[in-house]
Amino acid sequence: MAEEEGSGLQVLLSTLQGSSDKAAILTILQLLGDLLSVGTDRRIHYMISKGGSEALLQTLVDTARTTSPDYDILLPLFRLLAKVGLRDKKFGQKALELEALDVTLILARKNLSHSHKLLHCLWALRVFASSVTTGAMLGINGAMELLFKVITPYTRKRTRTIRTATEVLAVLLKSRSNSRRAVNRGYVISLLRLHQDWHSHDTANTYVLIRRGLLLCLKRITTLSSGREAFLAAQGMESLFSIIQNCLDNESMEPVISAVLQILRQCYPKSPLPLVTTCSAYAFLGTESIHSEPCCAAAEEDFEDDGDEEMDKDSDLEDVKEQELQSKLRNDLNFEDVQSANHHHIPTAAPLQQHRLNEDQSSRRKEGEHTVQTSLLSMVKMGRSTAHLSSKKRLDVNTYQNVSPSGTGVDTLGSDISGIQDFLEEDIEVISCPGMNASFSSSVRPRETVGVIDKLLHARPKHIPFHDPYLYMAKARRTRSVVDFKMVAFPDLWGHHPPPFSQSMLERKRGIQRIKISEDVRRLIQPRDVINRVVFSLDEPWPLQDPASNCLRFFSKFESGNLRKAIQVREFEYDLLINADVNSAQHQQWFYFKVSGMRAAIPYRFNIINCEKPNSQFNYGMQLTLYSVKEALLGRSTWTRTGHDICYYKNHYRQSAAATGGASGKCYYTLTFTVTFPHSEDVCYLAYHYPYTYTALMTHLEILEKSINPKKIYFRQETLCQTLGGNPCPLVTITAMPESNSTDDLEQFRHRPYQVITARAHPGESNASWVMKGTLEFLISNDPVARLLRESFIFKIIPMLNPDGVINGNHRCSLRGEDLNRQWLAPKAHLQPTIYHAKGLLQYLSSIGRGPVVFCDFHGHSQKKNVFIYGCSIKETLWQANCAVGTSAVLEDISYRTLPKILDKLAPAFTMSSCSFLVEKSRASTARVVVWREMGVSRSYTMESSYCGCNQGPYKGLQFGTSELEEMGAMFCLGLLILELKSGNCSHRLLARAAALLNAEEDALNHHLQRGRCNRSNTSDLDDEPACMEEIDYNSEGNSDQDGSIAELDRQIQECAFSQDEGEEEDGTGQGRNTIL
């Protein structure tokens, strides 16, 4: 603002305050009005800063206190006051101090029958009331009674004044003391009646905003418990519920519907979850009794050689020289071996099986060679799925739309299924969840059912790479769970093919949440329609179901399964409760369970009612995953994204005060989804994300180990330690065998730098395991990049830091109920053994000066899309904290940024724009921060993969399948190679070979690196979430009750300045100029 203009304003203001001359005052008000009606809000804020509010308020008080107040002055003055007051946060306080409240109330009372003047007073009251203290003061001085006189009884006259009065009342009711007064005076019932009158007369929805204003008043009052009681006693739920029936999708009713739903949610009586206790149904009692086996007690100094083992394993080595070499190498690599018992033991299967396994291996090896014919380099920033993306066939909402409900779908994978068809007709329930003891791998074939499964496995049509059901079953028998699971889930046993197509994110149906919430409220209003029958419960282990009944059957007592209870609510609707993490009463998010007894083509609604996170990707396009046993038997053994009408919102369940020791109860959220199953009488598995069990990992590692050429690749699986639950936690070492026995080659071999990668500290983050699977398979592959990596580095990989959590269906914690990624500062061998030993390994490496080039811990992220990295930068942390202690003086090696930048250019799913390098206090005990701070590893990362999918890059708009996650794992490895090439300290030999390799792919690579660079700019400031069709009001305290925007009041004032008294002219046809009401 120009200097001149500014000083001119000050002159006007001081003249206004000092003047008693009507003409002068009017002129100044006119000038101010003109000045403020053009330009931006900056002028008004400038005027406020120069005492404009006080000058106007003082003029109001002086004018109003004269014996006959002059409305020629007052009306333009009120308009200015409202305009300025809306933008002055301290306006209410100033009005209170200058005693402007009383004079305005008096003027309003005097003009009850003169609506034009009254309207002006109401505007002023509204801006005064924006401060809660001032609002309370107005309440004491009788403002609410005044407003009630304006709005009652129902009349179609003076609608503009009525609308403003309801809005002022709603603002006043922000004060709790006003709300209390309103309850005591019986306003709840009056407001409900008044609203009912408006609703029944306003059939053309002309006065929607008046109705909304009344509802906002009710919403404010019912934030008090006495308000809710009055509301319930007045049958408020029934009355408002009936209003929104049959009009949920009426757009002209939108403001009313959204306010009604907020009130209904707020007033729905709170209740505890339908569980005997929120504590997990599974208890782990072993914490104290953990006997300190040597492996558990091992301290860092125990990381030492033990070279006298497992010669037998390598007995196929031909010459002794090579054996010597091997054992020498082992001495170099095995210092971290912490125990000798068992860990080199390969579970023995019957000789026949062993033979079949070996056959499998050789075919697998061939296949492996086949799949890596094209280098990973050719997929840079293109993605695996691009091929079918370009053929544009994306899999949409219903994966099974082409499958006939009878179950005799066409086997699109083209394998011979004739033998399997027979099984579809019989025993599907039995084969869907085989018992572990009734095994087909033993020479004795105990029972009928076992034979069925065995036959099935023989006839299994489609080979799944790196999976073997026989081995899986053998491994499953060794997996120890807290409650001793006896069954295995069919999908884990049978295996999973990546879905043939990428699946788009689910488009959110408009108004879906309000439809679901309205159905929920209906349970309260019409309780007789609710079945409310428990059909599955871990707490009541006896059979709950009449087998003849036609409701769904549930089961979850298998690895990673965690459904605790299922309650049939209506014929096709079930409430589900997830088990809390073992030895804990929280962390419900991950789910995995079996469901059967369904009918095809019926939409079943499921509600998981004890979710905890305040928001979820399920509100932004994510679907859950489904595996159909019938589909698998037909050759489509695939987890697919499924479910429609998905949304996630706060519900009426609260943790009881007793459970929290009197503290106000924790809230719960509902995840609701509808599934239309592909077949009748099928058995399906539903999960939060593609499951990946501990047994799957152990199976996978053994197959990997057998699939490598031991002369080329050094691959070793050892036991890092035993977990609290008695399961071995594997540690994998991968590198290349030295090229020859020459001193140079051996020397190079010994001095290869380390890379350390870990995953799955959080058991619910199965996406991290799929990324890890991709990493492991890539590292042992024939891809030239993988070969270079093996020749350059020694990879130390701990693929599952929390096996017990994974096995027992936890989402976040260990068996002690602890978040293991918050235990890195001071882990104890007997309490957090995997963390203790993982940290020990890293400490050992850094103590001998060979800390890893990169440390990365793979995780999953439930709130964001894409894949991204958290790193550690002291400089960015200080800067972010506004720490003045000369951040410019902090010298920092910014090499921590290089790897994410590389990944941003290479990996289709990765984006730099979500990466963060802050070291938050709350993360001080995470792997990333401890490895960075204590071990001095500057490139210490957490890599987060979305559970959902991408909103940028080639996968934009798609949900992740397992192949995209596995590809990310491979791309991560490529990133490590390029990081090394860029670092400048890599050997000439590596540089030359890499150059040759990269040159061959140069065109493609350059193209994508360039493209990556250009594309960044438009994706850098992506919102976390896309705009949604409806405002996602997941958190019943909706924020859509703003009392009209500043612009709206401005508009009203503006309009009124040019119109005359609205007087009594309205006829209520609603078609005139008041349609804006």
Ligand SMILES: [Zn+2]
């Ligand atoms: Zn995590």
